[in-house]
Amino acid sequence: MAGASIVVIALIFVFVFYKAAPVIGASGVGLALSGGFDTQVSKAFYAPAGSPTPAFGMLGLIAGTALSCGISTLCASVMGIGAAVTVCEFCGRRGAAFFIAVVRLLAAIPSVVFGLIGLIVVVPLVERLFITVDMQIEYLDYFQMTGRNLLSSVVVLSFMIAPTVVSLSADAIAAVPDSLRETGYAFGMGHFRVIWKIVLPSARPGVIAGVLLGAGRGTGEAIAVSMVCGGIGVIPSAGFGLMNLLAPTLPLSAAIINKSEAMGSGHVAGALFSCAALLLVLGALFSLTARVVSRGFGPGGSGGGIKA
């Protein structure tokens, strides 16, 4: 079984990179360092059959993935670790079991439902709270400002990532032996100091694993994000400041969904497969790192908290 999975995974990597190879070859490093993906895709779609593979630039998509996933992982970590500490340390054993069950349920909600709620609730809210007509006119030359933007993607993604962070952190916190907490109390430490200096450091490997797996889910998440992101790979600019949050975005994963209608053209397919190739590598990196971290590192290697 394990052998079969390894073969299947290897074949997926080979297939994706084989399909992506022409575009990667034609674009070179420009693939990661230049923008203009949206226009390149429509040009490639209407290009006459048999034309040579054009160059693509995915900088906007990479920035979209980095920003949407990075910010939402940050938010989800703060929310998730905070929630895990609250639930494990202040709700009693029964309360903790109940809340963790609810959180696991949250993790099982299909992502399209998150997307739908994002579209119905988050997008109009963001539009009403942050976007004025004056702003839309001011930024008309650069991008179209609607409720579908980076901010909405971050909000939706944060709620999708948080359950992973909560559930792994809570496992790790619950696995910290009571004798370690009592050591802290015996030194005259208060409850909050014990949490901060003893419980969290002991649970750190599990907490970091939760954050990394959450980040992995964030990078790979496609459908929900594609519903609220705006669908245009705007490259963020320092000049826009916080307005970058209100610009439409297009992470790599959402790009695959968004542009999949143009897959009829072999060149577009190649471009989307190169998005997939990058996502595969990122996902593998996140989950491998999470694995290494949760096993614990350094001498001793018991890793303190998590036992998995």
Add this chain to the structure above:
Amino acid sequence: MDSEAGRAAVSVRGFSAYYGGKEALRDVSLDVPENCVYALIGPSGCGKTTLLRSINRLNDFVPSFSREGEIYVGGTEVFSLSDRRGTERLRRGIGMVFQQPNPLPISVRGNMALPLAEHFRVPRAEMDARIVDRMKQGAIYDELKDKLRSSALALSGGQQQRLCIARALMLDPPLMLFDEPCSALDPIATYAIEDLLSSLKRDRTIVIVTHNMEQARRVADYTAFFYLGKLVEHGPTERIFSQPGSRLLSDYITGRV
């Protein structure tokens, strides 16, 4: 015993303890004189650990725990401390060593620095000097002087336990509680800790819970024998073991209970 009460490090007066409706200790009274090793012995479930953990009020964290009677530490009745700060200050003056060695998953130095850094701002040089000194007192410095930066989890069980003792010494507690400190250790590590106990009692009082009667005999000046929540007999270790005053104790010593 009354003559000693004035200079007793710990005085227990009419102390009963309950977990929910279940009685764990009944009407226990004893005095622990200063600068000695006082052993609490008895079969499992006899209440000796409950008494130990009541002294620094660590049993407060057991939700079903309740008690009657008083325990005095250095003249203060510990259950009269009603606020959080009072109990935290009490615990700061009482070192505790647990059954399982429990170093934190950080460096040896980090473990040593924690109790002191938690309560006082200490300049680095002073902290380092104190860590070296307490590690020497804990008979662990020679083994670990080159490993201060490495993880405390990489040490052997015996080293971890001595590190925990040295760590508890950082706050200079006049009273130390040991909860079966050697039950997870091999004989050589056990002897190292027993040696340590007799050197530590010069400057402080030690109360140790042990299920190992030979250990009580080797290290303790006084011994109290508990059975089913009652204090059956207490006194100088010498007398307790050579002339047990009750059938129960002599049966226990000879291994029949």
